[in-house]
Amino acid sequence: MLQYYAKLWWVVALRGVFAIMFGICAFFAPIATLAALVLVFGTFAAADGIAALLMAISGRQRETGDRGILALQGLLGLGVGLLTWFSPVVTAFSLLLYIAAWTLATGVLQIVAAIRLRKDIPNEWWLVLAGLVSIAFAFLLLWQPLAGALALLWLIGTWALVCGILLVGVALRLRSARNTPITSL
Structure with a gap:
């Protein structure tokens, strides 16, 4: 398996370079990066919708309910997809609202869990604190x-930078392993 990955070290390096470029763009061109993410999402949603429609029209499903x-x-x-293309701001704002609703619900549920666990575990206030932070x-x-959108984009950018640097490091290690003989068991 090492030899397989070692032959493709450049693919891992390319993934790392793309991640680093995305991370840099997230910090230095956040509006363009957010717009690109939203438009990529819109393209995916539309393509997925078209594929589902084609499957429904093709008639390969035996039951009409499936179609x-x-x-x-x-x-x-x-x-x-069309809404995203024609109004990307609405999509970005909707995603932000979705994340806000998710973190609000998570926080409330963490506090509820802490209250229920207060007799079973010591220091349940850590869970309460995590809920309050959420x-x-x-x-x-x-x-x-x-x-909030900018902070989330920077968080994603930081993740992309760190992962990109690590992938380039792995690629360099794989490159040096290209000529190592396979050890037998």
């Missing part, structure tokens, strides 16, 4: 959505 569900799924995907993050996202 109806596929057609509905396709129309939904196509609609979301709730505070959700309110900050809702209070300052543009700043």
Whole structure:
């Protein structure tokens, strides 16, 4: 397996370089990076919708109920894709609202879990604190959505930079392993 990956070391390096480039763009051109992410999502949603519609129209499903569900799924995907292309700001804001709702629900559930576990585990206040941080993050996202979107983009950019650097490091190690003989068991 090492020899297989070693032959393709350059693919791993390329993934790393693309991740580093994305991370740099997230910090130095955040609006363009966010727009690109939203448009890529829109393209995926539309392509997925078209594929589901084609499957529904092709008639390969034996039950008509399956075709109806596929057609509905396709129309939904196509609609979301078109909405994203024609109004990317709405999509970006919707994603931010989704993240805010998720972190708010997570925070509340963590506090509920801490209350239920208070007799079973010591220091359950750590879980309460984690829940309060999640709730505070959700309110900050809702209070300052543009700043929240920028912070999320920077977080994704940081992740991309770190992963990109690590992938380039792995690629260099794989490159040096290209000519090592395979050891037998």
